[in-house]
Amino acid sequence: MRVTPIALVCVLAACTTADHAPADTVAAAIPDTAAAAASQFITAHGFGPLALGMTTADAGKVTNGALTVPSPSAPDQCEYAKWETAPNGVMVMFVGGVLKRVDVMQPGTPTVEGLEVGQTAARADSLYGAKATRQPHKYEAGEYLIVKPLAPQDSLQRLVVELTGGKVARFRIGLFPEVEWVEGCA
Template sequence: MRCVAIPLVLALVAACSSPTDDESTSVADQRSAPVATPPPDPIASPGSKTLSLEGLGGLTIGEPVPEGSGFVAGEGQIGNGCETLTSPDWPGVYAIRVGDDVRRISVSDGSDVALLEGVGPGSTIAQVREAFPSFREEPHKYTGPEGKYLTQPGDDPRLRFEIDPDGRVSIVHVGLMPELGFVEGCA
């Protein structure tokens, strides 16, 4: 029995010793592999051209405009605690602030900002419907039956598309009701 135990002990010791060349390379590769960094936050990154339900360009829906932001109130609609904000860094983009908080961000023709799905100003109504099939449709207040609003149902930050009579997106809005449904800036 002694003769069998010694080879068994030696086999166990060898199995617990240093890793093989393949294993040590794998461990070394893991140690020297670059750490994956998360993608930049589209809200905080001023270079990002992605509109999200959370916001855009440092603006966050439901929060105050950050200190040092390029978004400032213009000479446009100001009243009833509501004002529109623009920034020279974001052509074709404006925001609505009520009190201290950003309530809506709008991206219009002339902007290269789009949603993660690729839908933005200039997209077709078919592209909007394909990406967002459950949105409510209603007639546009000014363009007649050819123009439409497509609005995401719900109460949290939502999307709303203004579709022009040619069947293209003229403005993408993200925000909270009732400001999301305003048709004239702060009204």
């Protein structure tokens, strides 16, 4: 098989262009959902692009349509969103079409201070104990560590950490009173 000079130039040009593409351009073209999820933390104001108090329409926009919530049939209807790209164990609650809380049920999504599901109760105490009140757990041998307010200007915000068996079983950030609802939307 004979290769013409024009064919050779075309092949070399294609290889050279691909070989010298900026690394950030190539990386940007490949979605890395694990890295994106790992870089997101639960904060006093929400999770990732989701902010407490935002509407379902705004939440859908900031997640590029990945998060959907049925339209409320009543002003106080409670619904957990369907969010296909959420990290495992992260659930988002809307009441009356407004984001009221974010629940974290599995390890992998920490608070900005570094608390994660599965860590010890001592770790939770070291991070929040001085700012928290304690209440007995409603259903298990354990307790709730309730941190309020997380931000001084936001007196309705709370972090509720559920401690059972000496470990962080789950936690949630949200607005009072919904953040303290033990059964979620039930």
